[in-house]
Amino acid sequence: MPPRRRVVVTGIGVASALGCAVPEAWGRLLRNESGLKPISRFDAGRFGSRLAGEVDDAKVVLRRGPYDFEMRRMASFVRFAVYAGEAALDDARFSFDAAGSEAGAIFLGVAMGGLPNIEAGVLRQESRGPGKTSPFLIPSLIPSMAAGMLAMRCAFTGPQFTFAGACAAGGQAIGAALDAIRRGDCGWALAGGSEAVTTPITFSGFEAMHALSLGGDPAATPRPFDRRRDGFIVGEGAAVFLLESLERARARGAAIHGEIRGAATTTGALDITVQAPSAIARCMTGAIRDAGLSPAEIDALYAQGSGMVRGDDVELEAIGGVFGPKAPPITSIKAHTGYTFAANGPLNVMAALMALRDRTLSPTRNHAEAEADWADVVTSARPFAARHCLINALGFGGVNSSLVVSSLSGD
Amino acid sequence: MIDTQLYDTVVKEIGVFLETDISHLKPESRLASEVEGLSSLKLYELMLYLEDAVGFDFDEKVVDKIDTLQELVAYIQERKH
Numbered sequence: 001m002p003p004r005r006r007v008v009v010t011g012i013g014v015a016s017a018l019g020c021a022v023p024e025a026w027g028r029l030l031r032n033e034s035g036l037k038p039i040s041r042f043d044a045g046r047f048g049s050r051l052a053g054e055v056d057d058a059k060v061v062l063r064r065g066p067y068d069f070e071m072r073r074m075a076s077f078v079r080f081a082v083y084a085g086e087a088a089l090d091d092a093r094f095s096f097d098a099a100g101s102e103a104g105a106i107f108l109g110v111a112m113g114g115l116p117n118i119e120a121g122v123l124r125q126e127s128r129g130p131g132k133t134s135p136f137l138i139p140s141l142i143p144s145m146a147a148g149m150l151a152m153r154c155a156f157t158g159p160q161f162t163f164a165g166a167c168a169a170g171g172q173a174i175g176a177a178l179d180a181i182r183r184g185d186c187g188w189a190l191a192g193g194s195e196a197v198t199t200p201i202t203f204s205g206f207e208a209m210h211a212l213s214l215g216g217d218p219a220a221t222p223r224p225f226d227r228r229r230d231g232f233i234v235g236e237g238a239a240v241f242l243l244e245s246l247e248r249a250r251a252r253g254a255a256i257h258g259e260i261r262g263a264a265t266t267t268g269a270l271d272i273t274v275q276a277p278s279a280i281a282r283c284m285t286g287a288i289r290d291a292g293l294s295p296a297e298i299d300a301l302y303a304q305g306s307g308m309v310r311g312d313d314v315e316l317e318a319i320g321g322v323f324g325p326k327a328p329p330i331t332s333i334k335a336h337t338g339y340t341f342a343a344n345g346p347l348n349v350m351a352a353l354m355a356l357r358d359r360t361l362s363p364t365r366n367h368a369e370a371e372a373d374w375a376d377v378v379t380s381a382r383p384f385a386a387r388h389c390l391i392n393a394l395g396f397g398g399v400n401s402s403l404v405v406s407s408l409s410g411d
Numbered sequence: 412m413i414d415t416q417l418y419d420t421v422v423k424e425i426g427v428f429l430e431t432d433i434s435h436l437k438p439e440s441r442l443a444s445e446v447e448g449l450s451s452l453k454l455y456e457l458m459l460y461l462e463d464a465v466g467f468d469f470d471e472k473v474v475d476k477i478d479t480l481q482e483l484v485a486y487i488q489e490r491k492h
Binding site for chain 1: 470
């Protein structure tokens with residue numbers, strides 16, 4: 001069997017509460033700054049959870065192009081995805097003609113899509129009647145419109161896929177892109193995830209589940225892997241990557257950020273909102289094996305680490321099961337960015353790539369009293385061996401995604 | 412008799428909505444064919460926008476029957492608050 005194609009990252013685009021450019025977002029992660037603030041998108045007075053990791057819309061500036069009118073009417077997750085996708089193409093100095101278009105593919109993860117637009121549309125319908133619904137409402141909220149508008153704006157005509165695997169969706173999308181390029185189905189792919197659901201019904205729903213932290217101080221919440229954690233904080237954002245085969249990237253002299261070396265996705269749940277530790281463990285083990293590595297070769301884990309009371313514990317149990325007493329350092333970005341649902345995995349990939357480049361792990365905020373004494377949770381920026389990072393993104397319905405991201409230095 | 416002030420306001424607001432200058436159009440100009448980029452979806456969206464910008468209520472059944480700029484202004488004038 002011939003060796004598998006290697007798949008590398010040549011472009012990164014990001015929109016997050018930490019900023020809408022990779023240097024800004026990564027810099028703030030390293031400096032341990034929180035992007036969480038009091039909710040501005042609506043009056044949160046009715047809710048107990050009043051913080052969010054909102055993207056600064058003023059920074060999501062799309063260049064003038066096709067469908068400008070329609071883009072202004074799209075839900076935020078579409079705008080963030082298009083912004084991040086176009087930024088990834090720019091970062092990669094990559095463009096394509098019609099033939100090049102058909103050599104590529106788009107894989108995006110979107111979990112809840114245009115929920116804010118659905119909510120606003122229903123309220124408008126009930127107050128002003130069905131005849132006063134915008135004809136752009138439905139297109140604005142469909143999850144696949146993120147990939148669709150990105151494709152339409154750059155005249156892309158190859159296949160597009162949208163994954164809806166809850167908070168694992170973005171990780172699954174990147175894994176699918178990896179597999180597609182390895183198989184030779186495509187030579188390049190835009191892959192990532194996007195989510196923006198900072199809207200009242202999101203808070204109603206998650207508060208009813210007791211899933212949200214009610215803390216109002218970003219210096220104290222969320223608390224990934226801390227025994228005092230009380231839930232997650234809603235975030236929004238997108239991260240999209242240009243992936244290419246290593247041969248193609250080198251042939252055109254592209255700057256390479258790192259390698260997507262392995263991926264896996266599993267199913268297994270203790271109940272509809274809590275993943276089974278055994279299934280998370282199988283997912284991590286599967287990604288490591290797919291990368292051709294052993295657990296001992298993983299230098300760090302960019303975890304799910306949401307701050308959820310039931311969530312952090314099962315992930316820790318899984319990590320212990322995979323790595324035993326020699327688990328690698330663990331870190332979470334959720335207290336910096338908020339919990340970004342389908343963008344969780346992709347934002348973790350961005351952080352891991354930068355960590356590998358700078359040989360420095362970003363810290364976990366608000367972690368002081370460990371849930372598990374054996375877990376080495378990184379609480380300040382830390383140098384590390386920087387060869388391979390494991391990434392987790394886990395979702396309701398027992399859907400799990402793990403990725404291995406590696407540096408190419410020394411290759 | 413068309414209210415000229417209302418006519419000017421509607422022309423201005425259509426320009427704002429479409430982000431283009433349409434002051435060159437005449438009252439008899441046909442919206443669907445002479446206003447660049449005004450598809451049927453955008454025409455409906457325009458009516459929703461004008462409702463709030465100008466202050467009137469439109470009946471969605473009438474939208475397809477409005478042909479010219481003059482007819483649009485006359486309709487708004489008739490339905491203005």
